[in-house]
Amino acid sequence: MFPKWFLWIAVALAFCAAADEPAPNKKSALPLEAALRQAESANPSLAAIRARYQALKSVPPQAGSLPDPVISFNALNLPVDTFDIPQEAMTQLQMGISQAFPFPGKLRLREEAAEWEARAAGDDVAEWRLRLLRDVEVIWWRLFYLDRALEIIDANKDLLRQFVEIAQTKYMVGQGLQQDVLLAQLELSRLIDQQLQLEGLRGQEAARLNALLDRPADMPVTLPGEVQRTLPQPLPEPSLFARAEQARPLLAGIHKQIEAARSRVKLAKKDFFPDFNVGAYHGFRSGRNPDRTSRTDFLTLKLSMTVPLYFTTKQSKAVDQRQSELLRQQFQWQDTWNRVRAEISAATADYRRARGQVELFDSGIIPQARQTVSSMLAGYQVNKVDFLNLVSSQITLYNYEIQYWKTLAEARQSLADLRAAVGGPIESSQEQRRDSK
Numbered sequence: 001m002f003p004k005w006f007l008w009i010a011v012a013l014a015f016c017a018a019a020d021e022p023a024p025n026k027k028s029a030l031p032l033e034a035a036l037r038q039a040e041s042a043n044p045s046l047a048a049i050r051a052r053y054q055a056l057k058s059v060p061p062q063a064g065s066l067p068d069p070v071i072s073f074n075a076l077n078l079p080v081d082t083f084d085i086p087q088e089a090m091t092q093l094q095m096g097i098s099q100a101f102p103f104p105g106k107l108r109l110r111e112e113a114a115e116w117e118a119r120a121a122g123d124d125v126a127e128w129r130l131r132l133l134r135d136v137e138v139i140w141w142r143l144f145y146l147d148r149a150l151e152i153i154d155a156n157k158d159l160l161r162q163f164v165e166i167a168q169t170k171y172m173v174g175q176g177l178q179q180d181v182l183l184a185q186l187e188l189s190r191l192i193d194q195q196l197q198l199e200g201l202r203g204q205e206a207a208r209l210n211a212l213l214d215r216p217a218d219m220p221v222t223l224p225g226e227v228q229r230t231l232p233q234p235l236p237e238p239s240l241f242a243r244a245e246q247a248r249p250l251l252a253g254i255h256k257q258i259e260a261a262r263s264r265v266k267l268a269k270k271d272f273f274p275d276f277n278v279g280a281y282h283g284f285r286s287g288r289n290p291d292r293t294s295r296t297d298f299l300t301l302k303l304s305m306t307v308p309l310y311f312t313t314k315q316s317k318a319v320d321q322r323q324s325e326l327l328r329q330q331f332q333w334q335d336t337w338n339r340v341r342a343e344i345s346a347a348t349a350d351y352r353r354a355r356g357q358v359e360l361f362d363s364g365i366i367p368q369a370r371q372t373v374s375s376m377l378a379g380y381q382v383n384k385v386d387f388l389n390l391v392s393s394q395i396t397l398y399n400y401e402i403q404y405w406k407t408l409a410e411a412r413q414s415l416a417d418l419r420a421a422v423g424g425p426i427e428s429s430q431e432q433r434r435d436s437k
Helices: 004-019 032-042 044-057 059-063 106-172 178-212 237-247 249-270 315-381 387-422 429-436
Strands: 070-076 092-101 276-284 298-305
Touching: 032 044, 032 106, 044 059, 044 106, 059 106, 070 276, 092 298, 106 178, 106 249, 106 387, 178 387, 237 249, 237 315, 237 387, 249 315, 315 387
Parallel strands: none
Antiparallel strands: 070 092, 092 276, 276 298
């Protein structure tokens, strides 16, 4: 007969082995803060948006400058029969300069509109940065959850392998059933299948993170094994709405686009007034007058202006166009503001749900599941609990442990979404100081 004390010791050692988690590789670990810094400094998409902003910053001085003056060289009243310059008294070689002057106020409005456009491009950079950091943080936490899930699966694979050995040993000595062996082998196969799926998901997420960090797609990504589990308490939704209205770059950029549209409306109204062109030309004459005196040079002064003759089909329609563009920007701001508030509410609700689940798993479900496993183990040792219930309780425990890390990661991802939606801090000053400590 196979001694019972040997089986008890084997089961106890199996549970102890399952409790031992492999130590994380801290040598090349990528903390979240380091990933965020690298993304901000190396991401090519963010660099492209910044380059666009720098380009647009150079536009306002150009828009506010006068057109380039025009220098001209002319031959006037040249006789075509001989092309002899001194032949005719009116023949002259002329050199002059002219300058166009838009109606007063037009240059200022053009520069003003371009300046608002450039500032809006700066808000685009800030908005893109928020989204980039959110994406990096979301992927980082998903990777962290997958690492913890794979560690739990590894530990439970070792445990189930020992369960298989125990079940086989009991079956061989006539103290167990063959179905116990098959059950343990089936659960082990399920764990291996789940492990393969999670490893595939981790490879995909690691490639996405490497792309955001501008690293080779196949570069290994190792994360720390420990993180801060304390979840902060965000501000109430009305306070988050107020912060978003002031801090969200997306809204600020549309505000600036509205100001640019207003400047264009004023500029379109200025087009009802004429633009001017002034010039001065010096005509050089050669030859002599009948009294043998040298011919005097000519000075020509020029003043011209545009005439908005077709204002009903041109300038008036331009004003209508610019006013419609202004109205479109105003409606776009309202629509965007509605979507921002919806993002904040959705992220807040998701965070509250995940935070409540984390607290429930941490303080209730997982401790109760561990107590259940311990009770099942004690009952199994005295043959009051069958093998099926013992394995089932252990599988339930490891599922709860995986779910805990998943909900913790989801809570952190919701915080990332909430910060991106608000455009800044989501906690009170006191909460921020406590977290920094």
